[in-house]
Amino acid sequence: MRNEELARAVHLREEGQGEEARRLLVDLARRHPDDAETSYQAAWAHDALGLEAEAVPYYERALAGEGLSEADRLGAFTGYGSTLRVLGRHAEALETFERGLKEFPGDGALRTFSAMALHNAGRCTEAVTTLLKVVAESDQAGGYDRAIAYYADHLDERV
Missing domain, CATH: 1.25.40.10 (Tetratricopeptide repeat domain)
Incomplete structure (x- = not known):
């Protein structure tokens, strides 16, 4: 389930639907706080929207975790x-x-x-x-x- 949700969010971001992707990734990261890939994608989604400060904790979790x-x-x-x-x-x-x-x-x-x-x-x-x-x-x-x-x-x- 997580893989499908993550793929959907990445697809949305790539298709220019950044805010919807960000919302999905925030929820996914909340449910999977130790998942480095989800955290990285959440960071990227925030950055793409110019929300740099909000991206920071996601980058930190992504780099602290394993699996990227x-x-x-x-x-x-x-x-x-x-x-x-x-x-x-x-x-x-x-x-x-x-x-x-x-x-x-x-x-x-x-x-x-x-x-x-x-x-x-x-x-x-x-x-x-x-x-x-x-x-x-x-x-x-x-x-x-x-x-x-x-x-x-x-x-x-x-x-």
């Missing part, structure tokens, strides 16, 4: 850290991204969102360095990957 797929766990770290950043909780966002990067060290999205939190925390050089490394490691460097990677660690170098 690797992709959903990565999504939970990314979503939770981003939500904390939007709420102005930059130190907590950075801590969340650090935890996520321990599990998913090469993930470009986690590193990019972490760079935004670094910027918001006033750590602008680290933010730019992080972004340059993400670009250098991507296929978007236009053949300049080695130069970009070098300057990521030597931003203030003068000729």
Whole structure:
């Protein structure tokens, strides 16, 4: 029964019926408080509606629990850290991204969102360095990957 209800709620969210999906997921999470997947989907539904503060406890339960797929766990770290950043909780966002990067060290999205939190925390050089490394490691460097990677660690170098 839970699987069918969860699938229905996810389908509703994907079809643009976010408020109805959120209501179903809140009820489902209330009935299954230890289910990490339900908590993750409830967090996502709140975030999608701009209800970041309400998403926080669901992200926390999702990441504390077991049973998330690797992709959903990565999504939970990314979503939770981003939500904390939007709420102005930059130190907590950075801590969340650090935890996520321990599990998913090469993930470009986690590193990019972490760079935004670094910027918001006033750590602008680290933010730019992080972004340059993400670009250098991507296929978007236009053949300049080695130069970009070098300057990521030597931003203030003068000729």
